[in-house]
Amino acid sequence: MSDDSLLVSQRTDINWNKTGKTGKDNANYGTGKYIDNKGYVKVLRPEHPKSIKGYIYEHRAVMEEYLGRYLENWETVHHINEIKVDNRLDNLFLCTVSEHSAIHREGRKISMKQKDKARAMAKKNKPHLHRRNPARKFPSEKSL
Numbered sequence: 001m002s003d004d005s006l007l008v009s010q011r012t013d014i015n016w017n018k019t020g021k022t023g024k025d026n027a028n029y030g031t032g033k034y035i036d037n038k039g040y041v042k043v044l045r046p047e048h049p050k051s052i053k054g055y056i057y058e059h060r061a062v063m064e065e066y067l068g069r070y071l072e073n074w075e076t077v078h079h080i081n082e083i084k085v086d087n088r089l090d091n092l093f094l095c096t097v098s099e100h101s102a103i104h105r106e107g108r109k110i111s112m113k114q115k116d117k118a119r120a121m122a123k124k125n126k127p128h129l130h131r132r133n134p135a136r137k138f139p140s141e142k143s144l
Contacts (some may be wrong), residue, residue, distance in 0.1 A: 033058070039084040060088045064092055076100045 026098070032044035034055075043061055046054035049070065059077045064070055066089055071077070078093040078100050079086060 035085065039088060041085050059084075059092055062087050062089055063092055067094075078103055 017031055034042055036042050041058040043058045044054055045051050045056045045061060048056050048061075049095040050056060057077075060071055061077065063077045075094060076097050078095055080091050080093055083088075085093075
């Protein structure tokens with residue numbers, strides 16, 4: 001029987017490689033970059049210790065290359081002009097997580113209406129903090 005009359009999976013003239021081609025050898029490989037669902041550029045760096053499925057954020061890679069070391073867990077990189085795809089070194093600022101949060105909160109003032117809404121939501125979402133019967137005392141309170 002010739003190989004042409006067999007099922008495709010039974011053909012011996014085809015090399016069935018189970019691992020598949022990766023990186024530049026893969027037909028779907030672009031440039032090793034893509035923009036994720038948050039709008040940040042991710043680059044292919046499978047050897048990086050913090051890579052997820054072989055990719056890391058480009059702004060972190062640029063900062064690491066400039067510093068000549070990997071970033072620490074407490075370090076983060078801020079985009080000065082807040083354009084997530086602008087990963088030029090002069091647009092990046094190395095800071096701590098708390099400093100980064102403060103940068104983004106700067107100049108924002110929360111109105112009383114927003115505060116009241118947040119309080120109401122917190123109260124609604126944490127019913128275990130409310131007593132069902134305020135007149136009823138807990139056993140530990142009776143002994144006091």
